[in-house]
Amino acid sequence: MEKVLDLWAAYGSTVVFAMVNAFFALSTYAVLSVGVLSFATVVFAAIGGFLAAQMVAHFQTPLFVAFPLAAIAGGLAAAVLAAAFLKLESHWMALASLALVLITKVVALNAPLLTGGVNGLIVPAKASPLELAVLLGLATLIFYRLYHSWFGLISLAVREDPAVASTMGIPPRRIQFIAFVISGIVGGVGGAALAFTLQFISPETYFIGIAFSMIAGTVLGGSFHWLGPVVGAVVFTALPTTVQAFVPQIEDVAKGVVLLLIMVFLPRGLIDPRAMRLRKANQKTTPQPVAGKDAVV
Amino acid sequence: MQLFLEQLVNGWALGSLYGLFGIGFGLVFSTLGILNAAHGTYASWAAILGYFSVTQFGAPFPVAIAVGVLGGGIVAVAVDQIAFQPLRAVKAGMLGALITSIAFSIILDSLAGFATEHQSLAFPAGTYPRQMVDLGVIKVPQMQIITILALLVCASGIYFLIQKTRIGAAMRAVGWNETAAALGGVNSRMVILLTALLAGATSGLAGVLGGISTSNVSYALGEGLMLKGFAAVVVGGYDDIRGTAIAGICLGIIEVFVAQYISTSFRDGFTYIFLLAFLVARPRGLLGSVNFTRA
Numbered sequence: 001m002e003k004v005l006d007l008w009a010a011y012g013s014t015v016v017f018a019m020v021n022a023f024f025a026l027s028t029y030a031v032l033s034v035g036v037l038s039f040a041t042v043v044f045a046a047i048g049g050f051l052a053a054q055m056v057a058h059f060q061t062p063l064f065v066a067f068p069l070a071a072i073a074g075g076l077a078a079a080v081l082a083a084a085f086l087k088l089e090s091h092w093m094a095l096a097s098l099a100l101v102l103i104t105k106v107v108a109l110n111a112p113l114l115t116g117g118v119n120g121l122i123v124p125a126k127a128s129p130l131e132l133a134v135l136l137g138l139a140t141l142i143f144y145r146l147y148h149s150w151f152g153l154i155s156l157a158v159r160e161d162p163a164v165a166s167t168m169g170i171p172p173r174r175i176q177f178i179a180f181v182i183s184g185i186v187g188g189v190g191g192a193a194l195a196f197t198l199q200f201i202s203p204e205t206y207f208i209g210i211a212f213s214m215i216a217g218t219v220l221g222g223s224f225h226w227l228g229p230v231v232g233a234v235v236f237t238a239l240p241t242t243v244q245a246f247v248p249q250i251e252d253v254a255k256g257v258v259l260l261l262i263m264v265f266l267p268r269g270l271i272d273p274r275a276m277r278l279r280k281a282n283q284k285t286t287p288q289p290v291a292g293k294d295a296v297v
Numbered sequence: 298m299q300l301f302l303e304q305l306v307n308g309w310a311l312g313s314l315y316g317l318f319g320i321g322f323g324l325v326f327s328t329l330g331i332l333n334a335a336h337g338t339y340a341s342w343a344a345i346l347g348y349f350s351v352t353q354f355g356a357p358f359p360v361a362i363a364v365g366v367l368g369g370g371i372v373a374v375a376v377d378q379i380a381f382q383p384l385r386a387v388k389a390g391m392l393g394a395l396i397t398s399i400a401f402s403i404i405l406d407s408l409a410g411f412a413t414e415h416q417s418l419a420f421p422a423g424t425y426p427r428q429m430v431d432l433g434v435i436k437v438p439q440m441q442i443i444t445i446l447a448l449l450v451c452a453s454g455i456y457f458l459i460q461k462t463r464i465g466a467a468m469r470a471v472g473w474n475e476t477a478a479a480l481g482g483v484n485s486r487m488v489i490l491l492t493a494l495l496a497g498a499t500s501g502l503a504g505v506l507g508g509i510s511t512s513n514v515s516y517a518l519g520e521g522l523m524l525k526g527f528a529a530v531v532v533g534g535y536d537d538i539r540g541t542a543i544a545g546i547c548l549g550i551i552e553v554f555v556a557q558y559i560s561t562s563f564r565d566g567f568t569y570i571f572l573l574a575f576l577v578a579r580p581r582g583l584l585g586s587v588n589f590t591r592a
Contacts, residue, residue, distance in 0.1 A: 096576050099531045106569040219396045252407035259400035267389035
C-alpha cells in the first residue's frame with residue numbers, strides 16, 4: 001500500500017495532466033475525424049476554463065454545475081467559429097485557427113475583468129483525480145459510441161473525400177459543423193478540468209503549449225480511432241517524465257527525438273484500425289509479417 | 298513630423314524582418330503543404346551561427362550574413378530530409394509533418410539554449426555597420442536600410458523566380474499536386490530541396506538581421522519572429538509572396554505606431570486585432586487566391 005502511495009506521490013500529477021490532455025486530444029480528434037485540422041480547441045478550453053473559474057470564484061457553483069457550463073460555453077463558441085470559418089479551404093482553416101489561438105491570448109490579456117489579465121486567476125476549487133477519471137471515462141464512452149454509429153461512418157466518408165460523400169447524400173458541412181460543436185464541448189470541459197487542476201490560470205495557460213500537446217497527443221495516438229487520442233495524450237504527457245528519468249541533461253532533445261521516431265516509424269499513430277484489420281485478416285490466412293504490424297498496442 | 302518619419306522607417310524595418318521570415322514560412326506551406334513549427338528555429342540558429350562566426354573567427358559583416366543565410370538553409374534542408382522526407386514517402390499528409398516539425402522545434406530550441414548557454418547574446422559593437430545615413434529630413438541607421446533593402450530584393454527575387462521561371466513553374470506544380478507534377482516531368486525531389494533551402498535561407502537572413510538590430514541572439518529570437526511572421530502570412534495570403542511582404546511591412550509599422558502614439562501595452566494587441574479583422578473580413582488574405590478544389 002505504501003509503495004502505491006509513493007508511486008502516486010511521484011507520478012500522480014503526470015496521471016492527472018495526462019487525463020486533462022486527453023480531453024484536449026479528444027477535442028482535436030473530433031474535428032480531425034471529419035478532415036478538419038483546427039487548433040481552436042485552445043480557444044474553447046480558454047473559454048471553458050475562465051468561465052468555470054469565474055463561476056466558482058464568484059457564485060460558489062459546485063463543480064458538477066461548473067463543468068456543464070464550461071461545456072455549453074465551449075459548444076456555443078464552437079458553433080460561432082464553425083459558422084464563420086468552415087467555409088475556408090482546409091489549409092486556411094488550420095492557419096486561421098492557429099491565428100485565433102494567438103488572438104485569444106491577447107484578448108485574455110486585455111480583459112482583466114473576465115480573466116484576471118496578466119496576474120491570472122486563482123481558482124478556489126480542485127477536481128479530484130477520481131472526478132476527472134469519471135468525466136474522461138464518460139467522454140471516451142461517448143466517442144466510442146459515436147465511432148461505431150452512423151455518425152462515425154459518415155464522418156469517415158467526409159474525412160476521406162467530401163466530394164464523394166456529398167454525392168452519396170451526405171452534407172459535409174453539416175457533419176463538420178456537428179463535429180466542431182462536439183469538439184467545443186469537450187474542449188470546454190478540458191479547459192475547466194485544467195483550471196480545476198492547476199488552481200491558477202492566466203492567459204499564458206491557454207496558449208501554444210496546449211496546441212502542441214493536443215495535436216501531438218492526437219496524432220501520436222492515432223487519429224483514426226476513438227482510443228487513439230487518449231493513448232496519445234498519456235504517452236505525450238508521460239514522455240518528459242520518463243525521459244527525465246533516463247537522460248536528465250538532454251531531456252528536451254530526447255523528448256523531441258522520441259516524438260520524431262514514433263512519427264517516422266508509425267505515421268498513422270500508435271492505434272491504427274487499418275493495421276489492426278490487416279493483422280486480423282493476416283492471422284486468418286497465412287502468418288506473414290505485415291507492414292505496420294507494430295502499430296498495434 | 299520628424300518623429301513620425303523616423304518611426305515610419307523603424308516600423309518599416311521591423312516589418313521587413315517579419316516579411317522576410319514570413320516568405321519562407323508561406324513558401325513551405327504552399328509548395329510542400331507543411332505547417333512548419335520549426336521555422337522559427339532556423340532563424341535562431343542562423344543568428345547563432347552568424348554570431349559565432351563573428352566572435353570566434355572574426356568574420357566581417359557580409360561573411361557573417363552569408364554564414365547565417367547558408368546555415369539557415371542547410372538546417373532547413375537537414376530538417377526536411379530527416380523529418381519530412383520519410384513521411385512524404387508514406388504519404389502521411391500534413392499532420393505527421395506537423396508533429397515532426399514540433400519535435401524538431403523542441404530539439405533545435407533546446408540545442409540553441411545549450412549553444413548560447415541560455416543567455417541572450419548581442420553582436421559586439423563594431424562588427425556591423427552602425428553609422429547613420431543622412432536622408433535630409435531624418436537620419437536612418439544603416440542596419441535599417443539594409444533590412445528594408447533585403448526584403449525588397451528577396452521578395453521581388455523570389456516572386457520573379459516563382460512566377461516567371463521554369464523552376465518556379467515546377468515549384469507551383471509540386472504545390473498543386475506532387476504526383477501530377479512528377480508525371481509532367483518535374484523532378485519533385487529537387488524542387489522540394491530547393492524550396493526548403495530557399496525558405497531556410499530567407500528565415501536565416503531574417504534571423505541574422507534581426508539578431509543584429511535587436512541585440513538579441515537566443516532561441517527567443519525565432520519564437521518572436523515566428524508569431525509575427527505567421528501573422529504576416531495569414532494577413533498577406535500564404536500563396537503569394539507579395540502579400541506576405543506587404544502585410545509584414547504593415548504589421549511592423551502598425552506595431553511601432555501603436556507603441557508610439559497609443560500605448561506600448563497595446564503593441565501586440567493591435568497586431569492581432571488586425572489579424573482577426575482580416576480573418577473575418579477577408580479570410581484568404583490580402584492577395585490569396587481562391588481555391589476551387591474543395592467540394
